[in-house]
Amino acid sequence: MADRVAIFDTTLRDGEQAPGYSMNLEQKMRLAKQLELLGVDVIEAGFAIASPGDFESVRSIASVIDHTTVASLSRALVKDIDRAWEAVKEARKPRIHTFIATSDLHLKYKLKMDKQQALEQAERMVRYARNLSPEVEFSAEDAMRSDRGYLARVVERTIAMGATIINIPDTVGYTTPDEMGGMISYLMNTVPNIDKAILSVHCHNDLGLAVANTLAGIKAGARQAELTMCGIGERAGNAAIEEVVMGMKTRKDLYPYELNIDTKQLYNTARLLSNITAVPINPSKAIVGANAFSHESGIHQHGMLAHSETYEIMRPESIGIKQTTMVLGKHSGQHAFNHRMKELGYELDAELSRKLFEDFKHLADKKKEITDRDLIAMMESGTQSSPQIFELDNFVVNSGNLMTATACVTLMRSGKKMQAVEMGTGPVYAAFKAVEKIVRKSFVLDDYQLRAVTEHRDALGEVLVKISDAHGEYRGRGVSTDVIEASLLSLLSAVNRMFEANESQMEQSSDHSGSEKAKSWEPLPADALERDMKVTGTVKDDVSKEV
Numbered sequence: 001m002a003d004r005v006a007i008f009d010t011t012l013r014d015g016e017q018a019p020g021y022s023m024n025l026e027q028k029m030r031l032a033k034q035l036e037l038l039g040v041d042v043i044e045a046g047f048a049i050a051s052p053g054d055f056e057s058v059r060s061i062a063s064v065i066d067h068t069t070v071a072s073l074s075r076a077l078v079k080d081i082d083r084a085w086e087a088v089k090e091a092r093k094p095r096i097h098t099f100i101a102t103s104d105l106h107l108k109y110k111l112k113m114d115k116q117q118a119l120e121q122a123e124r125m126v127r128y129a130r131n132l133s134p135e136v137e138f139s140a141e142d143a144m145r146s147d148r149g150y151l152a153r154v155v156e157r158t159i160a161m162g163a164t165i166i167n168i169p170d171t172v173g174y175t176t177p178d179e180m181g182g183m184i185s186y187l188m189n190t191v192p193n194i195d196k197a198i199l200s201v202h203c204h205n206d207l208g209l210a211v212a213n214t215l216a217g218i219k220a221g222a223r224q225a226e227l228t229m230c231g232i233g234e235r236a237g238n239a240a241i242e243e244v245v246m247g248m249k250t251r252k253d254l255y256p257y258e259l260n261i262d263t264k265q266l267y268n269t270a271r272l273l274s275n276i277t278a279v280p281i282n283p284s285k286a287i288v289g290a291n292a293f294s295h296e297s298g299i300h301q302h303g304m305l306a307h308s309e310t311y312e313i314m315r316p317e318s319i320g321i322k323q324t325t326m327v328l329g330k331h332s333g334q335h336a337f338n339h340r341m342k343e344l345g346y347e348l349d350a351e352l353s354r355k356l357f358e359d360f361k362h363l364a365d366k367k368k369e370i371t372d373r374d375l376i377a378m379m380e381s382g383t384q385s386s387p388q389i390f391e392l393d394n395f396v397v398n399s400g401n402l403m404t405a406t407a408c409v410t411l412m413r414s415g416k417k418m419q420a421v422e423m424g425t426g427p428v429y430a431a432f433k434a435v436e437k438i439v440r441k442s443f444v445l446d447d448y449q450l451r452a453v454t455e456h457r458d459a460l461g462e463v464l465v466k467i468s469d470a471h472g473e474y475r476g477r478g479v480s481t482d483v484i485e486a487s488l489l490s491l492l493s494a495v496n497r498m499f500e501a502n503e504s505q506m507e508q509s510s511d512h513s514g515s516e517k518a519k520s521w522e523p524l525p526a527d528a529l530e531r532d533m534k535v536t537g538t539v540k541d542d543v544s545k546e547v
Helices: 025-038 052-064 078-088 104-111 115-130 148-160 177-190 210-220 241-250 263-277 298-306 334-343 350-366 372-382 427-439 483-513 526-536 542-546
Strands: 006-009 042-046 069-075 094-101 136-141 165-170 198-203 224-227 326-328 391-400 403-413 416-424 444-452 461-469 472-480
Touching: 006 198, 006 241, 025 042, 025 052, 025 263, 042 052, 042 078, 052 069, 052 078, 069 078, 078 094, 078 115, 094 104, 094 115, 094 165, 104 115, 115 136, 115 148, 136 148, 148 165, 148 177, 165 177, 165 210, 165 224, 177 198, 177 210, 198 210, 210 224, 210 241, 224 241, 241 263, 334 350, 334 372, 350 372, 391 427, 391 483, 403 427, 416 427, 427 483, 444 483, 461 483, 472 483
Parallel strands: 006 042, 006 224, 042 069, 069 094, 094 136, 136 165, 165 198, 198 224
Antiparallel strands: 391 403, 403 416, 444 461, 461 472
């Protein structure tokens, strides 16, 4: 019988630490449920002691996950371990994941400990964690730059103290496949009690070798791989779930191991991550990128027509990409709509089904043919979880090559309508200036991307924006057959995230200071808005050049 390799997902912890990938509680809950549907064995839900928000995320995820182990990261400190246990203790399968550095570089400059002190600290904290949690994982941070003999001692002692999973991370993405395979083989053959634990690998992608290093570790004896969706993570990211899993599935001759992953959920999971974070998937991304199963070269197309395996080593259906074109039209009913959405991998509750069916009917009035890609885009747009602080009511744009573009935008907040008129060098620029004038808060437009979701002249347009203020960066996504509407929806999604983050920071600040919370937002008089815009209007002009 083939060995089994466990998939440890750290998208919600290591992945979320990457700039631009932060998620709120509701978004993390949605992604966690999808990861369970994907079939990952462990969800590392966060770093519980990092912040009250992280703690609440871990605790909430632990309470709703039915079958998957839920872990929280902690330093090898009592306060961290206590906080981690408090967050995961209600999980059906809880795990504490504690770590301490073992490389000479980290010991000297970061921890300011000698090797014996670090070893004793690891022993004490693993034993302490094991007295709380039925399952403890220990990570030797910067293991791949650690002295082999010392690392073997740490592994042996932490197993003796109760750790049943030992993680060997390539923390800075420094190692190579040969070195990773050699290290795992060395530990498997040197540590006397290694049979009492599972070895794990966690590889970063700084040299572009994370997936290769992970597969080398598995081949040498590791039976847990720590991965993220789409390889997101700090710096250059982590090894990607979809690449490691499909690498093992496609090359069974080299990796004859069992996995619990439902590969048909890979594409949906990647799209959900992109939808939640408003970070697009690179078209050339292996497995889940838009070009992964596209063929433009005449030679390739000829080969594909003769036999698909000439230029495809995987079938798109194996990762959940549907090949149907025309699916539904404006005369289709609710039952047919629900059935098709289920075929696409979406389970809709009654409320979401009603809302999306209404959106579908509106779209069907504008488009003659509706494809699966239209339905997926509509689903993702309809389930966006950015806060609804400002909502688009209506807009009118006048533009042409012989006139200055003018935009009149009306937004809703708390049942009140607010309107502004602005001019700009392009229709999107004018519309964005009007939004900035209404919300009374300046921001910088750092990125704007417009692309067609589907084919033909009536294609849905998807707009992704990134804005920033003094406190951080915020992303938004909008979809519509009208690119100006898609642009406004995308901007409002990002603006609402900006307001949510700023209000959260104000609440935390007032809680710490003991002062009253800031007053709720109120619109300024029109003349005050005009004065403010003269001083604070800082929307970049870049967007008008891209549309």
